[in-house]
Amino acid sequence: MLSEEFVSAICGPPLSSNTAIAKDVGIYCHTLSPTYSVKSTFKKSSAPVNCLAVSETHVFAAQHEKAYVHVYSRLRGNQEAFVAFPERIRCLTLAGDVLVMGTTEGRLMLWETCTGRLVSTPARHVQAVSCVVATPFHVLTGSDDSDIHVWSLPQLLELDSAAEHEPQRSLSNHRTAITGLSVSPSVSSDTNFCVSASKDRSCIIWNYQTGDALRTVLFPSSPLCLALDPSSRAVCVSCEDGSLYLTELFAGKPLLGPGSEDAATVVQISSPFGATQPDVGPASCLSLSYDGTMLLTGHPRGQIMRWDIAENKSPVELANLNAAVTNVAFVSPFPANKPTKTVTITKPSQAERAYTFTGQFETYAATGTRFDSLLNATGFPQEAMEDAIAAFYQPAAAAAESAGDQELQRQNDELWEIINEQRALQKHTFQRYVEAKSSC
Numbered sequence: 001m002l003s004e005e006f007v008s009a010i011c012g013p014p015l016s017s018n019t020a021i022a023k024d025v026g027i028y029c030h031t032l033s034p035t036y037s038v039k040s041t042f043k044k045s046s047a048p049v050n051c052l053a054v055s056e057t058h059v060f061a062a063q064h065e066k067a068y069v070h071v072y073s074r075l076r077g078n079q080e081a082f083v084a085f086p087e088r089i090r091c092l093t094l095a096g097d098v099l100v101m102g103t104t105e106g107r108l109m110l111w112e113t114c115t116g117r118l119v120s121t122p123a124r125h126v127q128a129v130s131c132v133v134a135t136p137f138h139v140l141t142g143s144d145d146s147d148i149h150v151w152s153l154p155q156l157l158e159l160d161s162a163a164e165h166e167p168q169r170s171l172s173n174h175r176t177a178i179t180g181l182s183v184s185p186s187v188s189s190d191t192n193f194c195v196s197a198s199k200d201r202s203c204i205i206w207n208y209q210t211g212d213a214l215r216t217v218l219f220p221s222s223p224l225c226l227a228l229d230p231s232s233r234a235v236c237v238s239c240e241d242g243s244l245y246l247t248e249l250f251a252g253k254p255l256l257g258p259g260s261e262d263a264a265t266v267v268q269i270s271s272p273f274g275a276t277q278p279d280v281g282p283a284s285c286l287s288l289s290y291d292g293t294m295l296l297t298g299h300p301r302g303q304i305m306r307w308d309i310a311e312n313k314s315p316v317e318l319a320n321l322n323a324a325v326t327n328v329a330f331v332s333p334f335p336a337n338k339p340t341k342t343v344t345i346t347k348p349s350q351a352e353r354a355y356t357f358t359g360q361f362e363t364y365a366a367t368g369t370r371f372d373s374l375l376n377a378t379g380f381p382q383e384a385m386e387d388a389i390a391a392f393y394q395p396a397a398a399a400a401e402s403a404g405d406q407e408l409q410r411q412n413d414e415l416w417e418i419i420n421e422q423r424a425l426q427k428h429t430f431q432r433y434v435e436a437k438s439s440c
Contacts, residue, residue: 004032004289005039005331006296007054008304009047010323011064015302021322027052027059027072028321032294032306036318042072042079049225049284050091050131052327053099056335057342058113060099062089069101071345083347085109086120095134095153097342097359102129102141108165110156114359116346119156121165124149131181133194138168140194140208142178147171148196150208159355169211174198180225183208184232193256195235197223203237205249205256215255216266217247225285229292236273236295238283243272244297246309274307274315287328298325338362 008028014021026045031037042059051062058080059072067088071081087103094100099111106125111118127144134140139151149167156165180197194208199222205214221241228235237245247255247269254260255267276282276299283297283305295307297315302322305315340359373381 003034004333006030006032006287007052007059007327007329007331008298008319008321008325009045009052009061009327010302010321011046011048011326012324014322015324016322018322021320027061028319029059029074030304030319032289032296032318038319040074040077042070044079045070045072047327048090049326051089052329053092053094054329054331055094055097055342058345060092060094062092062101069099073344075343081345081347083111085348090128091130091132093132093134095136095139096338098153098157100132100134100139102132102143104128106143106145108132108139108141108151108156111348112157113345114340114342114357115355116349117355118348119165121151121156124165124167127177130178133181133183135183135185135192136187138183138208140181140183141167142181142196144177146174146176146178146198146200148174148178148181148194148206148208150211169208171196171204171206171208171211171213173204173213173216174202175200179223180237182226182228182235184228185230186232193232195226195228197226197237199223203235205235212263214263215260217255218266218268219245220270224282227286227288229288230290231292233292236286236288238286238297240282242276242278242280242282244274244276244283244286244295244307245269245271246273273309273312276305276315280305284324285326285328287330289330290333296328296330298328300324304328 010026022041024043025041027042028038029040031039045061046064047061048064053060057075059074061070063070065088067085069083069089070079071083073080087105087107089101090104092099092101097112097114099113101109103109106123106127106129108121109118125143125145125147129141129143131142137153139153141149148171150169151167176199178196178198181194183194184192186192192209193214194206195203197203201219201222203217203223203226207214219239221239223237223239226235226237233250234246234248249255250257280303281300284300285298287296293310295309297305302320302325304318304325306318307315339362341362343360346358374384
């Protein structure tokens with residue numbers, strides 16, 4: 001059975017003196033299926049909302065109101081590095097082996113974890129960067145100034161140190177601070193889109209490559225966080241009043257696509273998918289499973305709730321971490337298709353130095369050749385022996401085939417000889433007939 005795992009992070013002091021919960025633990029690695037359990041923990045971390053990023057080998061956590069990022073090794077199960085930055089980190093995400101961070105000064109910083117190279121942009125946001133998401137080609141940043149900037153990832157990472165880093169475009173339909181961003185995994189300029197949430201009680205669906213607002217959705221209260229399902233068919237939103245909304249994008253009356261209404265039409269959502277109890281509080285973070293059938297929510301009273309989207313059952317409390325849960329992130333069950341793995345990170349540095357890549361090559365997974373099978377076999381492989389024995393019979397087989405061709409040629413020659421004789425006899429008979437008729 002396929003194992004599902006997720007990582008959660010907390011922020012703030014313990015809510016009660018519960019001795020059953022380990023002290024000083026800030027990050028939890030959970031196994032969700034086949035049975036729930038806490039797989040491992042990491043200490044000395046207090047990560048606010050949108051400040052956790054998980055790769056196959058590491059966990060990155062920005063610290064609350066500090067300019068520090070704690071790096072934990074998932075392979076060794078310990079804290080690997082304590083990294084200081086010039087400004088306080090407000091949010092972060094991973095784009096491959098690059099950690100993308102938004103700062104409280106409105107700046108964007110990119111740290112190549114395999115080389116230690118650090119790229120910093122000017123403060124293009126007027127206020128703090130509140131959320132950041134990345135695709136293989138773009139970085140999107142939302143800010144407290146209500147704007148969303150779209151950046152080209154290759155341009156941000158180019159080696160020209162004199163290059164001016166500017167966003168490709170800005171999306172500015174919101175009126176107040178951006179609270180959440182989620183982007184579809186598509187790479188087509190026609191079908192990729194992102195969804196933004198704001199304190200103005202709206203979510204806007206954008207084609208971020210063109211800058212067009214495709215649809216505006218209004219909610220009864222301000223959205224706190226959101227997530228797209230893995231197939232980008234629906235968006236799940238948590239609001240301040242404790243309600244959870246699951247909005248289908250292409251079913252029934254579609255919000256997107258050929259059958260949808262005009263983009264200027266505003267959609268009002270009033271029927272929630274579910275609601276949390278007052279003693280639990282609204283979900284401050286959420287994450288959807290890889291198949292889109294299960295939703296996990298983290299709450300300020302310490303609970304992690306599991307919601308079954310497919311069957312719409314009552315939520316189940318998975319754990320109570322005795323502190324405000326600020327981040328929940330599913331770990332992809334599918335291995336990354338990368339030739340290298342970052343076993344040990346390289347701390348960032350803005351100093352000019354040689355560009356050195358540090359990583360570990362993955363196991364060679366290409367199809368084995370005949371040479372590989374011969375090299376790895378004990379003695380002579382059976383297949384090689386059979387091929388060698390068959391080679392001894394090839395001359396005889398070739399001779400037999402040649403003899404068969406000669407016999408066929410002889411038979412063809414005899415047949416043509418008979419045909420030619422019949423033609424000559426027919427010609428001679430016709431001439432005798434003409435001579436006999438002319439003498440009459």
